[in-house]
Amino acid sequence: MTEDSRWLGDWLRAEGPFLFAAGDITGIKHDFCMARFHDLAGLDYAVVLAYPLVREVLEEIEDQPTLLYKHLYRQVNNLLDRTALKLALALEGRGSRAIPVPASQLLDWKELLAHLSHRQVAVHLKLGWFGRNNLLVTRRHGAQVRLVTVLTDLPVAGSSAGLEEVTGCGECRACVAVCPVNAIHEGPQDFGRPACFEKVKQFERIQGIGQRICGICIRACPGQGGFGRQV
């Protein structure tokens, strides 16, 4: 492990219970929507962070998002954005370039694309896998995480301990049965994105929610030992 990678691991562990992975993203950065507007030349590495959601709040979700879940969703996004900003400034302080990519912000409203797909970066760097629910699934927390990415030119590599083992959904189908619009099938390749999108737009209109969130299939996917659990 290089001195830079060791520094990164120590920095992130001091920040809180993040899962993280860092490494080369030259093979995927041409997919990033932000590459249309921002010259990413030289920014060949990424650090992707995952922060766990609070299970007791998720347990409250039955057939629609709750106000507690909305608050959790927003606060975890804020925490991720703040941490990404601090990391970017720390990288700059070491003489490197860095871009903290927003945790949740659309860039292309027509195509509904963000600056980049944090999930794509996380899967590429082996933080987890694409689940049947089209979300990043981690071994430790299932899909019950939110993500942020920092791009950099510093050649960092590594991940939180024990996360290298990527197993996939296996026989689990816990999220398939709970989706109210039957958007979840065998894998991300046949995920019903339009149906899901229409449903979260409907949830957005619930008084006090005002966000395109759902949480039902996230609740069903708790990670370690929880795969296959009936909900």
Ligand code: SF4
């Ligand atoms: S609930 Fe099971 S099938 Fe669904 S994404 Fe999670 S691990 Fe995969």
Ligand code: SF4
């Ligand atoms: S977010 Fe909600 S609507 Fe979309 S796939 Fe998951 S359970 Fe279905």
